[in-house]
Amino acid sequence: MAIDTSLSPAPTPGPDDVQPSRTARLSRRDTLVLLVLCAAQFMVSLDFSVLNVALPALGDDLGMSRSALQWAVTAFALPSGGFLLLSGRIGDLFGRRRLFLIGLALFGAASLLATFAWDPASFLAGRALQGLGAAAIVPTGMSLLTTTFAEGPARDRALSISGTLLSLGFTIGMVAGGVLTDTLGWRSTMGLLSVFALLALVLAPGLLPESRSPERPRLDVPGAVTVTGGLLALIYALSTAADRGFGHGDVVVTLVAGLALLAAFTVVESRAEAPLVSLPMLRRRTVAWGNLGGLVTFSMMSAVVFVLTLYFQEVLGLSAFETGLVFGVQGVLSAVAGACAPRVIGRFGARRTLVGSLAGQGALVAALLGLDAHTWSVWLATAAVSLASMCHLGAIISYGLTVASGVPDEEQGLATGLITSTQQVGITVGIPLLGVLATTSADLLSGVRTVLALDAAIVLAAAVLVGLGLRSRRQAASGAVEPEALGAR
The missing domain is CATH 1.20.1250.20 (MFS general substrate transporter like domains)
Known part of the structure; x- marks a missing residue:
């Protein structure tokens, strides 16, 4: 799996936004801001790969069957994808810096929970909370970067550095995951992520200015609820069908519920003033x-x-x-x-x-x-x-x-x-x-x-x-x- 390095264009900065840099040469403060934002994005990129090679060892330690190991990945990816667009809107409305810091704190705490997980349920709960934290970090971090650095040479340079680190995150994660699992055990892969989150959380408050969209968009909560619920239900149905068959009761119920929620999502989005899609x-x-x-x-x-x-x-x-x-x-x-x-x-x-x-x-x-x-x-x-x-x-x-x-x-x-x-x-x-x-x-x-x-x-x-x-x-x-x-x- 690879990480997309494309960044969403941020809304036009309003009066509360930071004054952006306008030259390709970055000041010391701009460099530190870029370092914090890139470190957070790198951390999320790392999370997509660092656990992959540790899956067999993780399964043996926590007593997870081979068929259950997929949830180590899915439990993170589902909330991070389902709440991504909604988190971006929340950041636009209530402050990107504020939500970015909340996301870092949640990601760090969830990483600690996954590190010290005592059974499959506690581990998967940590992974799901990591996904929620990532859903807050990714869109707000992108918006903070594009509002800090003006369009032109400065932003091009910032995006180039950010994109390079994101690309390296996946590769480094695979290698680091193998080294850490062989030397310190699979739990160290989750511990590494908590260290990244803590360092970014310590540095970010003093460096990042608050940033909001002047348009004050409305939140499409019904859209986020229906699409996330629909995806969760469908993935559960697909994940359990191979074990129990498509005729099993809970598979049928969740499959129908997932399709119904996704159908409801299309209706909600067709009527929403500020749709997610x-x-x-x-x-x-x-x-x-x-x-x-x-x-x-x-x-x-x-x-x-x-x-x-x-x-x-x-x-x-x-x-x-x-x-x-x-x-x-x-x-x-x-x-x-x-x-x-x-x-x-x-x-x-x-x-x-x-x-x-x-x-x-x-x-x-x-x-x-x-x-x-x-x-x-x-x-x-x-x-x-x-x-x-x-x-x-x-x-x-x-x-x-x-x-x-x-x-x-x-x-x-x-x-x-x-x-x-x-x-x-x-x-x-x-x-x-x-x-x-x-x-x-x-x-x-x-x-x-x-x-x-x-x-x-x-x-x-x-x-x-x-x-x-x-x-x-x-x-x-x-x-x-x-x-x-x-x-x-």
Whole structure:
């Protein structure tokens, strides 16, 4: 799974906002502000990966079955995605700095709870509270950064530094997770996050100014409640169906409830004055098909990383540290892909890059079907998953540009919110949707192959659908610019 480094455009600063820097050269105070904001974002990025390689050890210690391990990831991703847009609105209304600090405090306390968890329930509670804290930190941190540094060289430099650290967070997390698990145990991975939160919480109050949106937007609480409840119900149903079957009572009830809540969400959003998701915007060609590509690339890659983590340690017998090194190679090549992607997009356009990246990701995941129980498979796995991750990064960047190309400037904030939400939902649904097939299989290797086959088929099908959906070169009636016209930004 990878972390999206795109930042939402912040509202125009009001009288309470900090006076932004206007030169590329950062003052000492600006540097410290950037350091605190980047450290918080880096911490959240780290959380997406630092626990992955520790999952088998965690399961053994807390008595969690293989089928329950997916909740270690899902319990964090679901609230962080479900409350992301609402948290951004709360920050706009009541103060971004205030909510940022609350998020840091909650994240730090939740990390301590996960560190000292005494059973699966207490650990998953800590992970869920971490997700709520992250939902507050990510949008407010982005807004504080873009209101502190004026558009131009100073903001470009700040965003470049922030994006680099976010990209490194995933790679460092995989390697650090392996080292910490092998030396100090899996609990140290959660303890590391609490240290990051504490340091940021100590420095932030004296450095960050308060910042609010002058528009004072209304909160769409019904929208947040229905979409979060719907996703939670659906994911529970999918996660338990493999164990109990789709005919089991609680599976049927939660599946119906999830679909009903999501249907209610569409009704709520169509009537809300300040909706979390603009339904008319979703009817735009580039927004709809671009987000489909983003949803598939995130969800399917997160499932691959999850099942390969189990495969490396439980089938091949690699240590947590060795597993972290494999994913470290993946992270390095992903960073290279991120640096090269703007040139590729500038040459071929965002649409072709998105379709080609999805096709490449699907084909390389299909190559993983050659894995077996022999140790030589680690070389095939390292090469295939690393190259697939390069395609994954290309899809992430190009889907964001594709979506943004379909809306006018005044609606870019809503479009970027959709991009971020797609990322979070994709990370949330991928593991329970496919990962459960591996964790509940009597033969883990057979289960891993089943997941990889379905994963590859879904990504390749999405490449075809997105390509057909965006094949028209005509501009949409709303005046959207076709992705082919986009170069590197």
